[in-house]
Amino acid sequence: MAQVAESNNNDIICPKGEHKEACYSRHFEPSSEWKIVKEGQMIPPGLEIRMGIDGSGIKEARIAGDDHGMDVSDAEIIPASDEKIGLDSNSNPEQVLEVSEALKNDGINNYKEQTSFSDREEFKSLSGYIITLGKQRKLSSENFETIVKNLEKLAELSSDYEIGSDVSKGRSLESLLALSGISDNSNHKDEFVFSGLGQKEIVEVKDMSLRCLSSALRNNDESLAHLSEAIPDRVSFVTRLISQETNPLLQRRRIGLLGALVTNDEFEQAINNKSVRELLERLGRNSPNELVRERVSNTLSDLANKRGDEAIVKQ
Template sequence: MRVERARKLISVLTLLLFTKLAVSQVVLAPSHSKDASNYDAANNDQSKLGTVIDSSDGEIASDSAVNDDGSDLVIGDHLICNSVECYPKVFEPSSGWKEIRPGQRLPVGLDIRISLEKGTKEAKLPEPVSEGAGGEGNADSEIENVVIDTEGKIIQHSEPDELAEEAVEEQINFVFNDHEVEGGPEPREITEDTTDLTIAESVTAESASNVQAAHEFSKDFAKIKSLAQLSSDEKNWEEVESILDDLVEFAHDYKKGFKILSNEFELLESLSFNDELAVSIRELAARIIISSLRNNPPAIDFVNENYPQTTFKLCEKLAELQAFRGSKPLVKRFLSILDVLLSRTEFVSIKDDVLWSTYKIEDPSSKVKILEIISKFFSERNEAVINNTELDMKTVQKWVNELTTIIQTPELDELHVRSFFHCISYIKSRFKNHVKIDSDFLNWLINEIELRNEAAKNELYKRDDGQLEFDSLLAESRHAIFGNPNAARLKERIYHNDELLADEL
C-alpha cells in the first residue's frame, strides 16, 4: 500500500515539474508569429516625424507596436505610451536588475536575463571583470538597438554603419537567474575588481598615463607596429589590413572600444592620416576610431582631453582629400569622427571654408553630417567662441540657405529637424537683419505648426513633454524670431483678453 502511494506521489511531482518547465520555456529566436508580423508592419509604417534620413549615424526613428490586448503602443521620440502610462524609450540601466518594458531600446554592453520567478526580461550594468578575464575567454555582450516587443520576446535590430556594406555581428548574453543559457557564451570570470567602465569614466588628462598599456589586443597592435617599421620591400600591408579588419568588430564594444583608444589612439590616428598608405588601410583605421567613439562618452572625453588638436587635424585632412579621387569613404569617416568629438567639447571651433568646400562636392548623407557640425558651432553654448571668431556674413548666409532648405525635406527625421531649427533660430536671433530667411521656409514653418497642432489633439501625443515643448517653440518663433515681434505680443494680448472675457461670461 505504501509502495503504491509512493508511486502515485512520484507521478504527481513529475507532472508538476514537467508543467513548470514547459511554462518557463523561453524562445530566444526572433518570433515569426502573427503579432511579430504586425510589429514589423507597424515599424515600417513610419510617420513623417519618425523617418530617418541617414540610419548610419545611429539616429532612431519612431516606431509603433501592438499590445497583447490589441491596444496601440505609441513610441515617440523620448517616451513610450500605452493606454495606462508612459515610460522612457531608452532603457536606463543601473547596477541592479531592472525590468525591460515593452518597446524599450537597450544601450550597448548590458547583461540581460530572463527571470523565471517574475516572468520578465531584466537588464543591468555589467558586473566587474578581472584583469585575467579578458581575451578569448571574455564573453562581453554587444547589444545595439535591441527592442523588446509586447509579448516579451526580444527583437534585435542591427543598425547599418556609415557605409551600407558594413555589417556588425551582435552578441546577446542571455541569463536565467544569474545562470547563462545552455549553448550560449562561456561564463565569465567575475571578481570584485574595478570595472573597465569605472576606469573609463575616471580618466582625465592627468590620469591618462595610468591606463594600462597591456590589453587583449596588444599583440595585434604590436604586430602592426612591427610591420610598419620594416623596409619598403619587406612591408606586408595586406597583413596590416587583415589585422585592422578583425579589430573593427571589437571596437564597437563599450569597454573594448575604450581600451583600444586609450592605448592605441596615436597609432590609429597616424595610420588614418598617412597620405602614403592605401585608402583602404586609412579607412579601416578611421573606422576603428569612430566605432570606438560612437555611443561611448568616456572614449570621446579621453580623446578630447589628451589629443585636443585632432579636430583641427581632421579639418586639414578634409581639405587635402577634396582633390583626391576615391577618397569619399575616408571623407565620411573623418566627418563622423569630427562630429562625435565636437558633441562633447566645451568650445566648438571649425574651419568654415574647409567644411563649405567639402559640402559642395559631397553626397547628401555627408552634407547632413556637415550641417550637424555647423549646428554644433552656431549654438548658444558656443557663444564665447563665436564672439571671438571673424565671421563672413556671406558664408553664414550660405549655411542658413542650406539649413532652411534641407529642413523642409519630408524624409528628414525629427532629431535633425530639431537640431537644424535650433541652429537657424540662433543665427537669426543673433545676426537679425544681416541674415535673410526665404519665404519657402516661412511657409513650411506655418504648415508645420498647423500639422503639429492637429497632432496635439491626440492624448498619447500630449504625453511626450519634449515633443510639446519643441512644438511650442516652433509656434512662438513664427513671429518672435522669423516675423514681427510686435505681432507676437499683439496676438498674446488678444489671447489673454479672450481668456478674461471667457472667465467673466
C-alpha cells in the first residue's frame, strides 16, 4: 500500500516521496467508465465498485447503470458496504450525480476533526440514500428492511453535533420530514410517499425518521437554527406535530421532538402560541395513553422552566 501525506490543502493528497505533480484530489470524480480509486480518495455514494481478482488490490469505481456493457470475467463487483448502507447500486447516473451535488451544496463535505472519518463517510452515504428516498416519493415493501436499517444507523450518527447539524438542513431535512409524515401535506405528498407500504411498515418508517430528527435536534443549537430557517411557519409546524397523529407510539415521538424544539427561541414562541398550547394541554389531559400524557407534561415543564412561568404547567 502506497504511503500518502496530507498537503496544506485538505482537498489534496500527495504521495510521500513524490513530486507535487503526483498529488491528486481527495474527492474521487466518477464517470461512466471504470476509474482507479487512488489511496485515500473518498468515493461518492451510489457507485459500482470492483476489485481485481489478480490480487493487486486495485479498486476501481464508476457510476452505476445497466447500459455499460460490463464484462465481469476479470473482476468482482462488490458493494460499498456489506450492510447495504447508502445509495442503492441501481441508482441511475443522473441521480447519483444530483445527490452528490446536493451533499456539496448542503455543506456536508466540510467537517471538523472531532467527527471521526468513518462516521463522516457513513453519514454521507446514508444521507445520499435518504435524499434518494425523498426523490422517489414512493417507498416499497421490498426495500423496507433496508430503509429501516439505514434510518436506524442515521439516528445513531445524528447525535454527533456536526452530523446532527447536517441532518437538519437541505435535502436530508426535506426527505426526513416527508418520511416522518410531518411535512406540509397540503398537496397530499405524504400519502404518495407511503402508498407502497403496509400500515405497520408505515409506522416503523415514521418512528425511525422521527428518531433521526430528535437525535439531530436535541441539545444542538445549529440544528435547531437550520430547522427554524427551513420552516418559517413554525406555528403550523408545531400544530401538525401535536394534532395530526393518533398512533400512541408516533404521538410520543412527535411530542419528544416538540420537547427538543423548546430550547430554540423561535420554536418556543410558536409552542407558547395560545392555540398551540391549548392543543398541547388538551392532549395531556385527554390522551388515553399514559406515556403520551407524561411526555406532554415533561414538555410543558420544560416550557415553564425556560419562561419562568410555572402557571402554564397543569397540576
